[in-house]
Structure formats: C-alpha cells, structure tokens
Amino acid sequence: MSRPTVFRLTFxxxxxxxxxxxxxxxxxxxxxxxxxxxTNLSDQFPWGIWISFDVLCGVMLxxxxxTLTATVHILNIKxxxxxxxxxxxxxxxxxxxxCIALMYDLGKxxxxxxxxxxxxxxxxxxxxxxxxxLYTTVLALEFxxxxxxxxxxxxxxxxxxxxxIPLVIFGxxxxxxxxxxxxxxxxxxxEKLHPFWYSPLLPVFFFLSAIAVGLAMTIFESSMSxxxxxxxxxxxxxxxxxxxxxxxxxxxxxxxxxxxxxRGVLRMAFHRSYETYLFWLEIALALxxxxxxxxxKRVRTSPQGLYFSAVLVVLGFITNRMNVxxxxxxxxxxxRYFPKWSELAxxxxxxxxxxxxxxxxxxxxxxxxKEELAxxxxxxxxxxxxxxxxxxxxxxx
Amino acid sequence: MSKALLxxxxxCIGCKQCEQACATQNDLSYDDAIAAEEYQSAHKLTCIVxxxxxxxxxxxMNCQEPSCASVCPVGALKxxxxxxxxxxPTKCMGCRYCMVxxxxxxxxxxxxxxxxxxxxxxxxxxxxxxxxxxxxxxxxPTGATKFGERDELVAEAQKRIRDNPGNYVNxxxxxxxxxxxxxxLLSAVPFETFGYKTDISKDPLPMLxxxxxxHIPDFVPLGGMFLGGVWWITHRREEVALAEGQQVPAERKNxxxx
Numbered sequence: 133m134s135r136p137t138v139f140r141l142t143f144x145x146x147x148x149x150x151x152x153x154x155x156x157x158x159x160x161x162x163x164x165x166x167x168x169x170x171t172n173l174s175d176q177f178p179w180g181i182w183i184s185f186d187v188l189c190g191v192m193l194x195x196x197x198x199t200l201t202a203t204v205h206i207l208n209i210k211x212x213x214x215x216x217x218x219x220x221x222x223x224x225x226x227x228x229x230x231c232i233a234l235m236y237d238l239g240k241x242x243x244x245x246x247x248x249x250x251x252x253x254x255x256x257x258x259x260x261x262x263x264x265x266l267y268t269t270v271l272a273l274e275f276x277x278x279x280x281x282x283x284x285x286x287x288x289x290x291x292x293x294x295x296x297i298p299l300v301i302f303g304x305x306x307x308x309x310x311x312x313x314x315x316x317x318x319x320x321x322x323e324k325l326h327p328f329w330y331s332p333l334l335p336v337f338f339f340l341s342a343i344a345v346g347l348a349m350t351i352f353e354s355s356m357s358x359x360x361x362x363x364x365x366x367x368x369x370x371x372x373x374x375x376x377x378x379x380x381x382x383x384x385x386x387x388x389x390x391x392x393x394x395r396g397v398l399r400m401a402f403h404r405s406y407e408t409y410l411f412w413l414e415i416a417l418a419l420x421x422x423x424x425x426x427x428x429k430r431v432r433t434s435p436q437g438l439y440f441s442a443v444l445v446v447l448g449f450i451t452n453r454m455n456v457x458x459x460x461x462x463x464x465x466x467x468r469y470f471p472k473w474s475e476l477a478x479x480x481x482x483x484x485x486x487x488x489x490x491x492x493x494x495x496x497x498x499x500x501x502k503e504e505l506a507x508x509x510x511x512x513x514x515x516x517x518x519x520x521x522x523x524x525x526x527x528x529x
Numbered sequence: 530m531s532k533a534l535l536x537x538x539x540x541c542i543g544c545k546q547c548e549q550a551c552a553t554q555n556d557l558s559y560d561d562a563i564a565a566e567e568y569q570s571a572h573k574l575t576c577i578v579x580x581x582x583x584x585x586x587x588x589x590m591n592c593q594e595p596s597c598a599s600v601c602p603v604g605a606l607k608x609x610x611x612x613x614x615x616x617x618p619t620k621c622m623g624c625r626y627c628m629v630x631x632x633x634x635x636x637x638x639x640x641x642x643x644x645x646x647x648x649x650x651x652x653x654x655x656x657x658x659x660x661x662x663x664x665x666x667x668x669x670p671t672g673a674t675k676f677g678e679r680d681e682l683v684a685e686a687q688k689r690i691r692d693n694p695g696n697y698v699n700x701x702x703x704x705x706x707x708x709x710x711x712x713x714l715l716s717a718v719p720f721e722t723f724g725y726k727t728d729i730s731k732d733p734l735p736m737l738x739x740x741x742x743x744h745i746p747d748f749v750p751l752g753g754m755f756l757g758g759v760w761w762i763t764h765r766r767e768e769v770a771l772a773e774g775q776q777v778p779a780e781r782k783n784x785x786x787x
Contacts, residue, residue, distance in 0.1 A: 168640030175570065175637045178628040206756050208763035239623020239638065239645045243603075246622050250603040256738050257626045258602035259745065301756045305749055319737045320596055320630045323729055335741055465634070 148484050155481020158474035162236055170474045176467040181475050184457040186233030186482060188314055189450050190226055191264070192338075195346030196353070197223025197271055198307035205300040214366050217278060217499045218357060219350050224271040225489050229482050231268060236478055256316045263310035270303040278497050312339040318456060326460040327397045328411045333387065334456075340384040341418070345449045347377040351442035355435060363500055365435055374438045377445065378426040385419045410451070410459045418448025531593075532612040532657055533679035534666060535686055536586050537715040539696055541673035543577050543584040547665035551575045551588075554653060554664035571637040571648040575665060578723050583716075585723040586674065588665075589614065589635045589650035590703055590710035592733075597627035597636055597649075599735035605647075612679065612711040613652035621647060632707055632729060652711065679711060686715055700727070708733030 162170040173180050200219045204212045235241040247261040273292060280289045292299075315338030318325055331337065351370050358365040392398045401408060422441045431437030462468055471479075493499055545564055552559035557572050567578050568587075575588035591614045598606040598614060605620035606627055627647060628636045639645035653663040661667070662676035669675075675682065686701045702714035706729050714720070720727050 164643075166641060166643045166645065167638075168642075173640065175628070175640075176634070178625040178638060202756070206760045206763070208760070208767060237624075239625065240621065241623075243620075243622035246603040246620060250605075250620050252599075252601055252604040254599045254735060254739055254742065255602045255604075255626075256742060257600060257624055259742060261602055297760060301753055301760070304756055305752045308752065309745060309748070313742075316738055316741045317626070319741065320600060320734050321632070322734070322737065323632055323726065324629075324634075332737075461629075 148488060151477075151480045151484040154473075154477040155484070158477035158481070159236070161474050162478065167239060170472065172469060172472040172475065174467065176465045177461070177469045179457060180469060181458075181471040181479055182233055182237040184454050185450070185479055187230055187237070188453040188457055190230040190233065191311065191314060192342050192345050192449060192453060193349055193446070194223040194226025194230070195307065195311060195342035196350040197226075197274075197346070198267075198304050199343055199346035200350060201274065201300045202304045205297060206304070211372070212369055215350060215354055215369055218353060218494075220271065220275050221278070221490065221493055221499055222349065222353055224268075224275045225486050225493075227264065227268040227271055229486050230264065233478070233482055256313050256320075260310050260313050260317070263306045263313065267303060267306040267310065270299055270306065273299055274303065278493075278499060282497050307342075308339060311342040312336065314338050315456075324461060324464040325456070326407050326463050327395060327400065328392075328407055329456045329460040331391050331395065333391050337384065337388065337391075340380060340387070341449045341452060344377060344380045344384060344418075344445055347373050347380065348442040348445035351377070351438050352446060355439040355442070357494070357500070361494055361500065367435060370435070370438050371433055374426060374432045374441065377441070378423070378432070381419060381423055381426070381445070385423060388419070407459060407463060410455050414448060414451040414455055416448075417444050417451055422448070531610070531679045531711065532652075532676065533591075533682050533711045533713060534588075534652070534663060535675045535677070535682040535713045535715070537673050537675070537686075537689065538583065538585045539715065539717045540671045541577070541584040541586065542671055543579060544670060545577050546668045546670065547586065547674055548573065548575055548577060550664040550668040551650070554656075569635065569637060569649075571639045571646075574648060574650040580718075580722050583718055583722070585714070585716060585720075585725075587723075588712060589652070590633055590706075590712045591650070591652045592707055593709040593711065594707070594733035594735055596630040596632060596707070596734045599738070600626045600630040602626070609654060611654070611657050613654040613657055614649075614711075615651050615654050616647055616649065618646040623647075630734075632726075632734060679713075682713055686713055689715060702727075705731045707731075 158170060167173060171180055171182075196219045200212060200216055203209050204216050234244065238244055247258050248265075252258050274296075277289055277292055280292070312335035315334035315336075318330065318334055319332070322330055351373050354366060354370055357363055389398075392401070401411060422444045425431045425437060425441045425444070428437075431441065458469055548564060549559050551557075551574050552563075555574060557574070563573055566573055567576055569576055575586060578585050578587055591608075591612060593608070595606065595608050595614045598604075598608050601621075602624060603620045603622060605617045606614060607617070608614050623645060625638060625647075628634070628638060636647045636649045638647060653661075656663060663674075666674045666676035675685075677685075683701065683704060686704075690697045690699060690701070696717055697715055698717065698719055700716075700720065702716070702720050702725060703710035703712050708731070714725070716723070
C-alpha cells in the first residue's frame, strides 16, 4: 500500500490535461480581456453556450438527484437505494459546476450574491438564482453523510438523518420550481423565440424533460460506473428506471405534439429550413428513437439497450435546450451564433472537471455500496475501509 | 403624471443633433464615424436611421411596463413614475437577461470592458425630475422630438394624424405596443420600413412570466404537504406490513395509535 504510485500517462489523462490547459488559458482570457474578447457573444446574441449548455443543460443533467431522492425517500421504493449515492454525487457536482460556469458568464461575477439582498420577485431569474442557491445547499447536506461516514463523525450524521425527510421534500420542491422556471425564462419573449420552441407550456416541458433526463442520466451513470469501477450492474433497478423513463417520455411526447398542433406549428415542421432540421434532430433523438427502443421489452431489459436509449434521451434533450436557447433565436435576431474556441474550452474544462471530481469522490469516499451485501436501508454507518480499498485497486484509471 | 417623448419622422431633417446631445448628456464620445453608425450600441444610445430620404429615430422605448425591469433579478432596471426606465450599474451583475427579454432588443452591453455595464437610453431621469425636457428634445431644431405629458402628446399625435391624414400612416407607434411606451412615434411610411416590429403584442409582456411566477407562494406549501402526505402513507404502509408480519407485537402496537 505504501509503495509510491508511479504516474502513468494514459489516453484519458492526456485528454484531461489538454482540456484543463485549454480551459485555464481561456479562463485567463475571460478574466483579463473581458467577455467581448473571449466569446462570440454580441448585442444581437447576448446568451451563448455558457448559458445554453453549462447552465440549462447542466441543471437538467443534474436532475437525477431530486428524481431519485423522491423515489427512495418519499415513495419509499427501497430497491433504488443502492444507486442513490452516486446519483446525489452527480447532482451535487452538476450544481457546483453550474455555479462555476455562471461566474464566467456573468459580466460582473463578483456581484453574483446580489439577488440575496436585491430582490425582484417578478423576475424568473431571481427565482432561479434563489432556488439554485438553496438547492445546491440541500444537495450538499444530502451528500454530507457520505463524507461524515468517511470520517466517522457520528453526531452531525445523526442530525442529518433526523432532518433528511424535510430536506428531501424541500429539495424536490426547489427542483420542481427551478427546473420548470428555466423554461419560464423564455415565456417573456413570444416574438423572439421560434414557434417550434416558444410555447406557453415551456415550464411544463422543461420540468418533464428534466425528469426524463434525470432518469436517463442515472441509467447512463450507473452503466458507466459499473464498467469503469468494476461494480456489479444493478440491472433490475435500471430496468425499472427504463420503464418509468418510457412513461415520462410518452407523456412529454403527447403534450409536445398536442401543443405543436394546437398552435398550428405542425405544418411548419415540413418546410425546409435550418430550424426544421434541428427540430427534427431533437424530436428524433429525444422522443422517436428512445420511444421505439424502450417500447420493446428486449431492449428495455438489456443493459446495452438501456444504456443506448439513455444516451439518446440525454443527447436529445441537450439538443432541445440548445434549440430553445440558441437555434430558436437565430431567426429573430438575424445572427448566426457559434461559440468561440475559448467558450468551448471553458465548457470542456468544466465537463472534464466533473468527470475527474466524480472519479476522485468514488476513490476516496464510500459512494458505492459493497456489492456482495445489497444493503437496504443503509442506516448503519458501515465499515468504510473495505470499500475504499476495493476502489483503490482501480485508482490508476 | 408620466412624461413621454413624441417623435414625428415627417418633421425630422436628420441633422443628428439629438445624437450629439445624447452623447454629451451620457458622457459618451461622439465623432463623424460614430455619427455614421445607424444602430444603437453601448456607445450610441440613440440613432437616426435613414431609409429612402426618410428619417426615423431609434432609442429605448421606455415601456410603461418594461420587460427589462421585470426580468432583472436584482432590480437594477426600474420604471420610474415620471416615465424613464433607469439603470443602476452598481446593482447589475451582468446576467444580460434584459437584453434577451427586451421586445425591441434595446439594451446593449460593453463587451470590450472588463467590468461592463448595460447601456441604453434612460430618458434623462435627472433632467426630467427637475422639470426639464430630455437632452434630445431640448436640442431638436424642428420639434421633431417633443417632450411632454404622455396624455397630451398622445392627443397631439392623434390631432396631427386627423389634421393631415395624407401625411401619416394611421398608427401611433408606442400607444399600444407591449401595453404602451413612453416614446411615441409618427411616420409617413410603414414602421416596418425602419425595422420597427408592428406584429408585436398589445399586452404587457411581463404578465406572461408573472402569471406563472405568482403561483409559487401557493405551490410551496401545497407541494410540501403533498410530498409529506405521500411520505406518511408509504411509510405507514411499511409499518403496518411490518406489524402484520410480526403478529404478537402488532396487537400491542395497534392499541394506541402513535
């Protein structure tokens, strides 16, 4: 154990180092030259990829946290307990990274705390700011038992367990609010956002798709973890998630179709235009393909089928968020936006940091249950040493 | 009472003195190169647009119910009772939601600066508060830009159209657009010619988001109660199942409901 570990350069480490270096240089540019020099943003296009991907997609991708805590703690479905820790970890990291990304995008990041004291209850952004701030705190508390267990801190652990249920309820409410509010943000611009994406139902769509992506991300992340950290795949749990995902997607699909038909936009979907192509890409990835796949029992029960469907859903709704926030505005502003290399570099660095932090947390903290004992309840603070040492064997990855 | 500006493009001679006065008023530089720019920017808060020898002015409409002020999370943008929509750069954190939300895409950003501000015409709030007209209205040699009470200016605009129907399109731009604005425009040619959107909503846009936001105070306690209720039911079910499984202690337990 005590023998010094030799640093081996693997392919992924190289990618990671490259992303970090590019990102740090872009960070330097952003904070020494300003937004104009480091982005392709303009007066016509004030919101770019840092809002579209880092914030809108980031929050959506972290939605597994509230979906799964509600399932386990509120609906009391204990089978799901084995995957709750990695999911909360994903969500917590996601929100922390969203907050970091915001520091890049805000023109005056040092004023980020202003909504705390300068309140405008009419502003959706104000509500989102508050919810994200509070929910990040909730996630930190929900995640804290993992850290507390690691260091055997009994007293605070007891306190957290006492307040866990109210905490979970609070977290679910906060998530419902801000996941939908990210859609509400765009309600005030009926003339600017393309009719494919502007809808009075935007808050509902954003909320439902957040649940779908939350489930898909949980499947994705469990599959990845089982492959990468050599854990046993919780197949029955994932199969159940797949079934729920199918239902959520179906509900979303019906609502979306009905909304497009009601607003008379459906016939526009067959005109040739830039927006139409991206609209169909989104619909195909997020709805048509996963619905066809998940409807088949063969796919829904196989690990690869579930994994592939989940990836499609995630990519589909990433396309959706990008369409709402970028594609949908290119028509009305008359400007094409494509991110500058430095914008991509920062986003790449943040994603890379997310993966690295996840790996580190798994390495040093009791995130995954010991496989042999399928621990239900998991109330007792288990021995942490075997878990960490088991994971340490894969530390080189 | 609320003040407003009435701009009559049929009287405007395109001398651009309003641009210059505006730059001086807001401590912005102004030269021939800037004068030639026909669009608003962080260094040019109003501009004269020329189309086929016709002029029209562009500036912040200072809406009666402004989207920008509604969306600003920190209340840096505010509609004052006198009419101007003002901006406090010390509050602003630079989220740029105002720029995205503005139906006229008016607010501009100092992209080149490290500590950037939003820039837009704020309708000279200090002058207006002291009973003076805006800088642009004061300098205008022909009276194309006129400052006054909004009600009176609306009446005057209606009178001008009534007296000379051949001179104007029958539309006071800003009377009803997005619930009315503090800048009113008259023109001889359709407003679309100058890039003014005419298919714009007649209702104030902030209602669209507030309709949703106003449900939050109800949603939080109801949602909490609902989730708490579900939690209670699912855990009670478990307790009961547990108790039924263990016959003997169950009888004891069921006696007094906890």
